[in-house]
Amino acid sequence: MLPTIEWQGDTIVMVDQRKLPGQEIYVRCRTSQEVAKAIRTMIIRGAPAIGVAAGMGIALGMRRSTAKGTKQFAVEFQKTCDMMAATRPTAVNLFWAIDRMKRTFAEGAQAGESADELADRLEREARAIHDEDVASCKAMGAFGASLVADGSRVLTHCNAGALATAGYGSALGVIRAAVEQGKRIAVFADETRPFLQGSRLTAWELHRDGINTTVITESMAGPLMRAGEIDFVVVGADRIAANGDTANKIGTYTVAVLAHEHKIPFYVAAPLSTIDLATPDGDHIPIEERDQREVSHLGASRLTPVGVKIRNPAFDVTPHRYLTGIITERGIFRAPFEVSLKKAFEDRALQAG
Numbered sequence: 330m331l332p333t334i335e336w337q338g339d340t341i342v343m344v345d346q347r348k349l350p351g352q353e354i355y356v357r358c359r360t361s362q363e364v365a366k367a368i369r370t371m372i373i374r375g376a377p378a379i380g381v382a383a384g385m386g387i388a389l390g391m392r393r394s395t396a397k398g399t400k401q402f403a404v405e406f407q408k409t410c411d412m413m414a415a416t417r418p419t420a421v422n423l424f425w426a427i428d429r430m431k432r433t434f435a436e437g438a439q440a441g442e443s444a445d446e447l448a449d450r451l452e453r454e455a456r457a458i459h460d461e462d463v464a465s466c467k468a469m470g471a472f473g474a475s476l477v478a479d480g481s482r483v484l485t486h487c488n489a490g491a492l493a494t495a496g497y498g499s500a501l502g503v504i505r506a507a508v509e510q511g512k513r514i515a516v517f518a519d520e521t522r523p524f525l526q527g528s529r530l531t532a533w534e535l536h537r538d539g540i541n542t543t544v545i546t547e548s549m550a551g552p553l554m555r556a557g558e559i560d561f562v563v564v565g566a567d568r569i570a571a572n573g574d575t576a577n578k579i580g581t582y583t584v585a586v587l588a589h590e591h592k593i594p595f596y597v598a599a600p601l602s603t604i605d606l607a608t609p610d611g612d613h614i615p616i617e618e619r620d621q622r623e624v625s626h627l628g629a630s631r632l633t634p635v636g637v638k639i640r641n642p643a644f645d646v647t648p649h650r651y652l653t654g655i656i657t658e659r660g661i662f663r664a665p666f667e668v669s670l671k672k673a674f675e676d677r678a679l680q681a682g
Contacts, residue, residue: 333378333492334385336456339392341385343373346492350533361390361409368416368423371524375493376567376603377466380422381459383413387430388455391448402444406434418615419576419644421568421605426458462495465600465658466502473503473563473598473656479512481560484550484588486519487578488530489565489598499598500563501531503656508540515541517559519550521578523624523641547580554591562588563656566599573649573666574611579642585651597647598656604670611646619643 334343341358347370348354356372358364364386367373373382390409396402410427417423433454437447477483483504487493490501498505507514516535521527528544535542545553553559562584568576575581575597588595608614621639625632633639654663659676662669 333494333496334373334381334459336385336389336452336459339389341382341389343367343382344492345372346374346530347371349492349529358386358389360393361386361412364389365412365416368413374526375488375565376420376422377462377494377499377600378492379417379420380426380602381455381462381495383416383423384426384430384455384458386413387427388448388451391451394444394448396444399438399442399444399447402447403434403438406447417617419567419617421608422600422602425602429458430454459495462600463497465602466494466497466499467506468658469499469598469600469656470497470502470506472658472661473596474506474510474512476594476596476654476656476661477503477507477512477514477561477563480514481507481512482515482517482558484517484519484553484559484562484584485531486527486547486562486564486581486584487521488526488534490531490534492530492534493565498534499600499656500565501535503563503596503598504535504540505538508538516543517550517553518542518544519580519584520544520546521580522547526578547583550584551587554587554593559591559593562593562595563598564596566597566603567644568608568614569597569599569604569655569670570608570610570614570649571604571606571667571670572610573652573655573664573670574614575647575649575652575655576611576614576616576644577647579645582645582647582651585647589651594653595651596654596656596661597652601657601659601673604655604657604673606671606674611648614644614646616645617643 345354396405437450490498518527518531566575619641
């Protein structure tokens with residue numbers, strides 16, 4: 330399985346996704362600051378992977394802390410959490426992981442643990458977040474594969490694969506699981522401008538796995554749907570509101586509208602950690618505006634006139650009415666999402682109890 334991010338000794342190792350597909354380079358982060366920079370600069374990206382990286386970054390920072398006494402250790406821990414929280418505002422998995430690390434810290438502090446014991450506890454929790462993410466991806470892949478018919482031509486947008494998670498993938502996990510079941514699947518991968526996560530990352534990892542993949546530009550999706558060449562759409566998510574409105578990479582909304590017009594099933598695949606019941610609807614999801622250079626340049630080559638205005642929102646929101654369903658590690662949920670998503674968390678709480 331592609332090692333998106335791993336804890337190795339006293340470092341966090343992650344594949345530099347900015348260099349793919351031309352170079353497979355691994356970055357070694359030795360401090361929490363380096364992990365935060367890796368998240369912010371998209372060395373690592375994808376909501377679940379960002380959450381895993383944040384948990385590991387916090388644990389790494391506290392493992393290397395020189396704080397004297399638990400009080401100073403607690404102050405440093407809070408500063409490290411704040412630094413991670415400032416990296417990427419849209420991906421709710423980031424804040425989910427930070428909150429989980431805070432609860433873990435509080436439990437240890439309440440038990441009277443020393444700084445070293447707290448650091449051990451935080452590392453165990455970070456590793457657990459990583460392992461649980463892989464397991465949840467495989468579970469949602471199994472649920473989602475049941476929706477994909479043999480011979481399907483599947484469109485996906487951005488990269489919701491192993492690279493966007495701790496491994497296996499969410500949307501691409503559905504595709505992988507269908508292929509593992511022996512189904513003949515052909516994938517259309519949107520380029521996903523301007524950062525090209527589809528053409529650089531999705532195509533790279535699917536081709537690496539021997540899965541039939543064709544790259545298209547976003548502007549090709551509509552004509553292909555109209556020609557009857559797409560049967561199924563599955564995408565990932567960075568935040569899902571309580572009513573099912575979904576934030577995902579910019580361009581997802583357009584794909585959803587086109588799928589609705591052509592009566593093609595449109596599914597979102599994401600772990601429960603991506604669902605934010607505290608956010609009532611898509612209007613309340615913060616949308617990250619990224620560096621203009623991602624639009625104006627391709628590497629060192631300028632694509633736009635100097636001085637022209639540029640917008641670069643990294644995400645858009647797809648209203649829940651365009652979703653056929655949401656695939657999670659707990660099953661497939663359908664409208665009304667206010668009811669089904671709330672029940673998913675209630676059922677999980679009952680089982681955990």
